[in-house]
Amino acid sequence: xxxxxxxxxxxxxxxxxxxxxxxxxxxxxxxxxxxxxxxxxxxxxxxxxxxxxxxxxxxxxxxxxxxxxxxxxxxxxxxxxxxxxxxxxxxxxxxxxxxxxxxxxxxxxxxxxxxxxxxxxxxxxxxxxxxxxxxxxxxxxxxxxxxxxxxxxxxxxxxxxxxxxxxxxxxxxxxxxxxxxxxxxxxxxxxxxxxxxxxxxxxxxxxxxxxxxxxxxxxxxxxxxxxxxxxxxxx
Numbered sequence: 001x002x003x004x005x006x007x008x009x010x011x012x013x014x015x016x017x018x019x020x021x022x023x024x025x026x027x028x029x030x031x032x033x034x035x036x037x038x039x040x041x042x043x044x045x046x047x048x049x050x051x052x053x054x055x056x057x058x059x060x061x062x063x064x065x066x067x068x069x070x071x072x073x074x075x076x077x078x079x080x081x082x083x084x085x086x087x088x089x090x091x092x093x094x095x096x097x098x099x100x101x102x103x104x105x106x107x108x109x110x111x112x113x114x115x116x117x118x119x120x121x122x123x124x125x126x127x128x129x130x131x132x133x134x135x136x137x138x139x140x141x142x143x144x145x146x147x148x149x150x151x152x153x154x155x156x157x158x159x160x161x162x163x164x165x166x167x168x169x170x171x172x173x174x175x176x177x178x179x180x181x182x183x184x185x186x187x188x189x190x191x192x193x194x195x196x197x198x199x200x201x202x203x204x205x206x207x208x209x210x211x212x213x214x215x216x217x218x219x220x221x222x223x224x225x226x227x228x229x230x231x232x233x234x235x
Contacts (some may be wrong), residue, residue, distance in 0.1 A: 046079060046080075046157060046158075047079070049157045050075075050079060050157055053150060053153055053154060053157060054072070054074045056150065057072060057074070057130050057147070057150050058072050060146065060147075060150075063131070063143075063146060064143075065129060065131035065132065065133060065134075065139070065143060066131050068131075068132070068134045069090070069095050069131035069132045070095050070096060070132075071095055071096070071097070071098035072098065072130050072131060073089075073090040073094045073095065073098055073099065073100050073127065073130050073131065073132070074098075074126065074130055075100065075124060075125060075126040075154070076099045076100050076101065076102075076120060076124075076125045076126075077120045077121070077122075077123050077124040077125045078120070078121055078122055078123065078124055079124060079158060081122055081123050081124040081158070081160065082160055082161040082162065082233070082235045083118065083122070083123045083124070083160055083161070083162045083163075083164065083226070083230065083235065084123070084124045084125075084126070084155065084158050084160035084162070084163050084164065084198075085109075085123060085124070085125045085126075085164045085166060086125075086126055086127065086128065086151070086155075086163070086164070086165050086166060086170040086174070087100060087101060087105075087125070087126075087127045087128070087166045087167065087169075087170060087205060088127060088128055088129075088138065088139070088166070088167050088168075088169040088170060088205060088207075089127050089128060089129040089130075089131070089132065089133050089138075089139050089169070090127060090129075090130070090131065090132040091103050091105070091132060091136050092132065092136065093106070094106075094132065095131075095132035100125050100126060100127050101125055101206075104207075104210065105205070105206040105207040105210065106206070108206040108209060108210060109125075109166075109206045112206065112219065112223060115220070115223055116223050116224070116226060116227040116230075117227070118230075124158050124160065126151070126154055127170075128144055128147060128148075128151055128169050128170050128173050129143055129144065129147045130147060130150075138169060139169065144169065144172075144173050148173055151173070151174070152174075152193045152194065153194070155193040155194075155196055155198070156193050156194035156195055156196045158196075159195070159196045159198075160196070160198050161198060161199065161233050161235060162198065162199055162201070162226060162229055162230065162233070162235070163191070163198045163199070163200045163201075164200075164201055164202075164203065164226060165200060165201070165202045165203070166203060166204070166205045166206065167181070167204060167205030167207075167208060168181050168205075170202075171184060171202045174191070174200070175189065175191070175200065175202065181202060181204065184202045185201075185202045185203050185204065185218065185222060186201070186202075186203070186218070186221055186222050186225065187201070187202070188200070188201055188225070188229070189201070189202075199229060199233075201222060201225060201226060201229075202222075203218075203219050203222035203223070204218070204219050204222075
């Protein structure tokens with residue numbers, strides 16, 4: 001039976017986490033406009049490959065998403081990072097700025113990262129699809145399949161040691177279309193994407209957590225697993 005001291009320590013850590021991810025979230029509807037892609041900080045094949053991949057995505061034909069979107073939303077963060085996050089698709093703020101996770105869900109994602117001593121300077125972030133689905137709907141199976149080869153190539157180029165899938169869409173696209181996230185989250189899965197061998201973990205999407213705040217306690221477990229894996233891999 002755990003001691004009162006251990007229970008108390010766990011409670012204190014959980015309270016700190018809740019304070020960190022909840023503060024000012026409900027009342028702050030402003031998009032984040034302080035991140036810049038760090039692509040200019042890299043050189044050689046990775047920079048060239050990322051630039052070529054972005055051009056290939058921009059040249060995709062017969063895509064309704066592109067016709068309705070303002071900007072391609074390619075990625076944010078550090079391309080040399082060893083931790084990569086993949087969400088679903090851009091929303092209105094992301095479409096406006098051309099950067100993933102800059103709206104309310106982005107604010108929460110930043111707080112989640114900060115809770116395990118990470119930020120956008122040491123992670124890399126993208127989505128399953130690179131253009132905003134109209135009315136913020138989920139991308140269709142056809143749309144996901146159209147962008148999936150580019151997403152897998154994106155993973156291979158970044159070559160992360162840890163790959164974090166945020167929500168059902170990224171999980172279904174890259175792991176298994178038949179499983180449910182409540183049973184799949186919080187487990188490490190070894191996967192290969194081209195020449196990239198990585199450890200994958202699934203957790204809830206920040207937008208889902210805003211609708212279902214009770215699930216934040218489960219996400220905190222997942223975040224601690226990422227923190228521990230990061231330490232183990234000496235990232």
